Each structure stands twice: as structure tokens, then as C-alpha cells.
Amino acid sequence: MDRFYVKLFYIFFTALGMIIGGTIIGSISATLFGYGPLRVMSKLAKDLKIWAAVAAIGGTFDSLQALETGILEGQLRLVVKQLGFMVAAFAGAHAGYLLVVTLSNSSK
Numbered sequence: 001m002d003r004f005y006v007k008l009f010y011i012f013f014t015a016l017g018m019i020i021g022g023t024i025i026g027s028i029s030a031t032l033f034g035y036g037p038l039r040v041m042s043k044l045a046k047d048l049k050i051w052a053a054v055a056a057i058g059g060t061f062d063s064l065q066a067l068e069t070g071i072l073e074g075q076l077r078l079v080v081k082q083l084g085f086m087v088a089a090f091a092g093a094h095a096g097y098l099l100v101v102t103l104s105n106s107s108k
Helices: 002-032 037-056 062-072 076-106
Strands: none
Touching: 002 037, 002 076, 037 076, 062 076
């Protein structure tokens, strides 16, 4: 059970890091081309949310396949695990989004 919680945190912080890292690198390119980096950061954070969540859970359909298998074969524990991983990924991506939007709006 400990490995489950470790993986939840791993997925959460992977999604969070993808949002933060992607927006920082994207804002550097915006600066190079004369666009406002704070506005670009907010837009990138919004656009990257789904991709960060998908990449954090593995980027493949393995999670959805495991979810399907759990539902069809009645393995409730597997279903709960996969849903937990998906929630952690989306929560991490959303937390990163909120952090970037809050910081980019407060520094205007």
C-alpha cells in the first residue's frame, strides 16, 4: 500500500512540474520574440493542463485499459487505484496551473 501513495505523489508532482517547467521555458521563447511573458505563461499553463496529466500517468492507454479490465472483471481495487492515479495527475496539473496563473497575475 505504501507504493500506491508513493506513486500518487510521484504522479502529482510530475504533472505539477510539467506545467511549471513548460510555462517557464515557453515564457523564455516569448521574451525572445517580443511578446509579454506573463500573458504567455498563463495561456501555456491552460493549454498544457491536459497534456501534463496524460503524460504524468504514463502517456499511454495502459491506465484506461487497466480501468476497463477492472470494471469488466469486477476488480474494484484496481479501479480505485487507477482512478486515484488519474485524480492525482489532474490535481497536480491544476495545482501547477493555479500557481502559474496566480504568480503571473500578481506580478503585473
